[in-house]
Amino acid sequence: MRRYLPIFAWLPGYSGAALRRDLLASAVVTVMLIPQSLAYALLAGLPAEVGLYASITPLIAYAVFGSSRTLSVGPVAVASLMSAAALGQVAAQGTADYLAAAAVLALLSGGFLALLGVLRLGFLANFLSHPVISGFITASGILIAFSQLKHLLGISASGESLPALIQGMVQNLADWNPITLLLGIAVVLFLVWARSGAVTLLQRVSLSKETASLLVKAAPVVGVLATIVLASGLDLEGKGVQLVGAIPSGLPQLQWPHFSWALVEQLALPAVMISVIGYVESVSVGKTLGARRRQKIDMNQELIGLGSANLASGISGGFPVTGGFSRSVVNFDAGAETQLASVFTAIGIALAAMFLTPFLYFLPKATLAATIIVAVLSLVDFSILKKTWRYSPSDFFAVLVTIVVTLLFGVEIGVSCGVLASIVLFLYRTSKPHIAEVGLVEGTEHFRNVERHQVMTMPQILSIRVDESLMFANAAFLEERIYRDVAATPELRHVILMCSAINEIDWSALETLESINEQLQEAGICLHLSEVKGPVMDALQRCGFLEEISGKIFFTQYQAFTELRENFSGCAES
Amino acid sequence: MRRYLPIFAWLPGYSGAALRRDLLASAVVTVMLIPQSLAYALLAGLPAEVGLYASITPLIAYAVFGSSRTLSVGPVAVASLMSAAALGQVAAQGTADYLAAAAVLALLSGGFLALLGVLRLGFLANFLSHPVISGFITASGILIAFSQLKHLLGISASGESLPALIQGMVQNLADWNPITLLLGIAVVLFLVWARSGAVTLLQRVSLSKETASLLVKAAPVVGVLATIVLASGLDLEGKGVQLVGAIPSGLPQLQWPHFSWALVEQLALPAVMISVIGYVESVSVGKTLGARRRQKIDMNQELIGLGSANLASGISGGFPVTGGFSRSVVNFDAGAETQLASVFTAIGIALAAMFLTPFLYFLPKATLAATIIVAVLSLVDFSILKKTWRYSPSDFFAVLVTIVVTLLFGVEIGVSCGVLASIVLFLYRTSKPHIAEVGLVEGTEHFRNVERHQVMTMPQILSIRVDESLMFANAAFLEERIYRDVAATPELRHVILMCSAINEIDWSALETLESINEQLQEAGICLHLSEVKGPVMDALQRCGFLEEISGKIFFTQYQAFTELRENFSGCAES
Secondary structure (H helix, E strand, O other): OOOOOOHHHHOOOOOHHHHHHHHHHHHHHHHHHHHHHHHHHHHOOOOHHHHHHOOOHHHHHHHHHOOOOOOOEEOOHHHHHHHHHHHHOOOOOOOHHHHHHHHHHHHHHHHHHHHHHHOOOHHHHHHOOHHHHHHHHHHHHHHHHHHHHHHHHOOOOOOOOHHHHHHHHHHOHHHOOHHHHHHHHHHHHHHHHHHHHHHHHHHHOOOOHHHHHHHHHHHHHHHHHHHHHHHHHOOHHHHOOOEOOOOOOOOOOOOOOOOOHHHHHHHHHHHHHHHHHHHHHHHHHHHHHHHHOOOOOOHHHHHHHHHHHHHHHHHOOOOOOEEOHHHHHHHHHOOOOOOHHHHHHHHHHHHHHHHOHHHHOOOEHHHHHHHHHHHHHOOOOOHHHHHHHHHOHHHHHHHHHHHHHHHHHOHHHHHHHHHHHHHHHHHHHHHOOOEEEEEEOOOOOOEEEOOOOOOEOEOOEEEEEEOOOEOOOOHHHHHHHHHHHHHHOOOOOEEEEEOOOOOOEOHHHHHHHHHHHHHHHHOOOEEEEEOOOHHHHHHHHHOOHHHHOOOOEEOOHHHHHHHHOOOOOOOOOO | OOOOOOHHHHOOOOOHHHHHHHHHHHHHHHHHHHHHHHHHHHHOOOOHHHHHHOOOHHHHHHHHHOOOOOOOEEOOHHHHHHHHHHHHOOOOOOOHHHHHHHHHHHHHHHHHHHHHHHOOOHHHHHHOOHHHHHHHHHHHHHHHHHHHHHHHHOOOOOOOOHHHHHHHHHHOHHHOOHHHHHHHHHHHHHHHHHHHHHHHHHHHOOOOHHHHHHHHOOHHHHHHHHHHHHHHHOOHHHHOOOEOOOOOOOOOOOOOOOOOHHHHHHHHHHHHHHHHHHHHHHHHHHHHHHHHOOOOOOHHHHHHHHHHHHHHHHHOOOOOOEEOHHHHHHHHHOOOOOOHHHHHHHHHHHHHHHHOHHHHOOOEHHHHHHHHHHHHHOOOOOHHHHHHHHHOHHHHHHHHHHHHHHHHHOHHHHHHHHHHHHHHHHHHHHHOOOEEEEEEOOOOOOEEEOOOOOOEOEOOEEEEEEOOOEOOOOHHHHHHHHHHHHHHOOOOOEEEEEOOOOOOEOHHHHHHHHHHHHHHHHOOOEEEEEOOOHHHHHHHHHOOHHHHOOOOEEOOHHHHHHHHOOOOOOOOOO
């Protein structure tokens, strides 16, 4: 029970002190989440209230099933952008179909994550390499910022790639609204100032640094309130400023959305991508926070937690959610002890949905766009390009492909190409393994690369170390290398394959070894193996190769070398 | 010059003795190739003469550009089956479009192979693992045999998968022709007998075993002649036996086929598959024969050789060709010394195309079908299932997937799924590497797995050896394993990561190592590395990890263990 429902691990021992801390944290997070949830709904092309709906039941579901105590689940920027891209392919923004598709997308994501969790397939997410994720998030941040510029300018434009977004904006640039732009820029500047200057200012009025840091998280709410007051007082709607407008009050209805099988087929792949990216982002936040308090994150339980959150979002008219980075850090820093803080946050958002929506009528869309732009700029980090450039060309190339393709062709193609690039590059490296001729470091029993160390070798004995498991992609490469070396050294009588780095020999490589053994034997050269690992030895034994091989199997390379240099006779020609 | 045109390596030193041997071999191969070329054209859904056209210019092109001296290029069974599958998707059999598409398919295959060769990308073929090729060829053999049964029954049926073929035959079973069936079965029995009993018989009439073996290769021609005589003498056409019918006499016209870009798009992927499969089959024959006479096969030159052969086939109205196994072996055994034997064979086929076609009018299709069935049954070899089952589950699984999918869904999906399965299985294994706790083999400096050997360990020191390079797919796996071991051993002060099998650490794994280092340091545990390979050390140096790490880098695991057991203090908490 405690294994599958982590809530039972912490709820029974819950204390009054923890309650006070959770309540405080939830108040801070609620104030932060209200503008965020509205803004990310806007980013996903959905009505503002959907953002609120996606911030109630999912938080409660995660509280029950999730394994992180402080992760704050809800709408996040990258998943919202990916949702917009997926939904744009099946319905037009503003239609009921679009709304229904959003809920279906959440259900599919939730179902997929929960399935992976139940099947304990969390390791699949490991195939998203860190450079690909970094590159993808940076590119997404840029796409999100550009997609919000239209709201700042008061024009309409759409597109899923940078060229399309820019082209769309240029076409409609003539419709720009100066008041909207002024308002938007003012909010951006205020929010940027709040991130830097405001903490210092608040500390001067004798607040502690911690309190000041928490207070500035409310800056977006201040922006929201101020622009609501401006918009209603100065009738900005009449002056062409786009407002959020009427949104229904009350809680979302819980219902299973109607949908066709065709819709499921269209949304299945995007749902998988949104889930996996969201899961990887969320787990990395959860792990970081968990490590600070020595709390363990269970990868498979996280899949179930996030899966249930998305299922909950789907049946309450929401859209895909996941654990958000900035919100979780605020929750943690504000002192949240358990997921009860999230439950209280959900209650806060529910109250907002019931009572605050009339006030949101006057909220300018430019305010929300400004909130998003400032938030996502912190995602953009090109330093990964510089770091990987120095470290390894293939990691650099994977980042570059991900960033460029995401910007030029959109999120889905971008992340697919990134994953593909990292796998192809890995296979390519595996297919050309590092193969070293090794020699004895004199006075020791160690063997090292002849090109890097001062070592002893003999022309009659060739010691080769392959720094990779032998498998279909690289077996031919080894074969060519050995034949080349053999051809270059007429005195050669013994080839020792030092297997210390060979963790596996697959069937293709085994067939290649058999052929190498035969060829060498015909040339009067013995093939020996040394330092063969247990599992590899077992496999070679099973298939009878140990009887076929012309030479011997030595426990260590040193034994092989010392024994063979006593006897250069080689193998009899077969 | 000699590098890019291998013909210049052997032609200048050509002798009269070699000429005699090449002439003899070409005579044997020509007699074998005439019925084969007709039959494989039939298998590809093409008129019989196209088989002859594909056996003239390609042989000459390969003689100039190919690196094997004895490979016999021309139509082969598997490539013909794959061509039928590809062409069936773009045109109907018997139309001029189908004929033109066949030539375009050959051109595309040729262009692709030649391009790979010029770019020196021959290693890409290594991604076809041996089990996948074995499984694919076995399944193709079964598909080919079933596809020819219709000619034996004298009915029409088509389909690219086993279920479709069987269904097609069952539907038209009522149309079966008893004379056709009788004729077909007679030829099958004769050919099977020729393979086994005929050699013994010929030896009794005082022929040497070698001559007898070569003579029986002419059995298909005997079948062809006998059934032509029967069909014309007994007017089998009037009795409903399908004959090859009128075929134009003369040499193929050399012309660049007309084609649309749309056709190229449709045929591009099949062309790639046909080329790669053909190339892999051909190279394995070439290597086997080359090794017997110590002649080297250059992988990239082979691409150019087979590429030019297919280009030649394309401009002379042919279809995809490659090096055939049985024909090459016959060529070799008959004493062929150089590719001049193939040039003479091409001349022989050209003479046949000019003067023999009138006689082929009466050739029953059932005879050709029987020839194909007997030839491909030697391709079917299920023993690979048994061998891989014993050797390794993932190789077995890859074979099984390839065979089952090819039979059920056809050649293109089959080979794609096979390649995909072998890559996914490899990635899966890489993502869960073998990680061993190691201890000192007392009295030596060697460290071995604690579970397999009697070794010394200390509770304060954990020595872990990862038997795989560290990369994105397995970094998280290592992290979890270390944390689990750390949690289980409260006395622990030092973790030594023995890197003897780590050939590379990619960026994802580096970030994971940094996080492991931090986490261990917070718990007062030092992280050390031992036996780090040169290239890995260089990379760690470049990115500054060697300064971050809490412990030391030891040259050998023995040095690490002996030094650390003197000092259990561990690392200061950071």
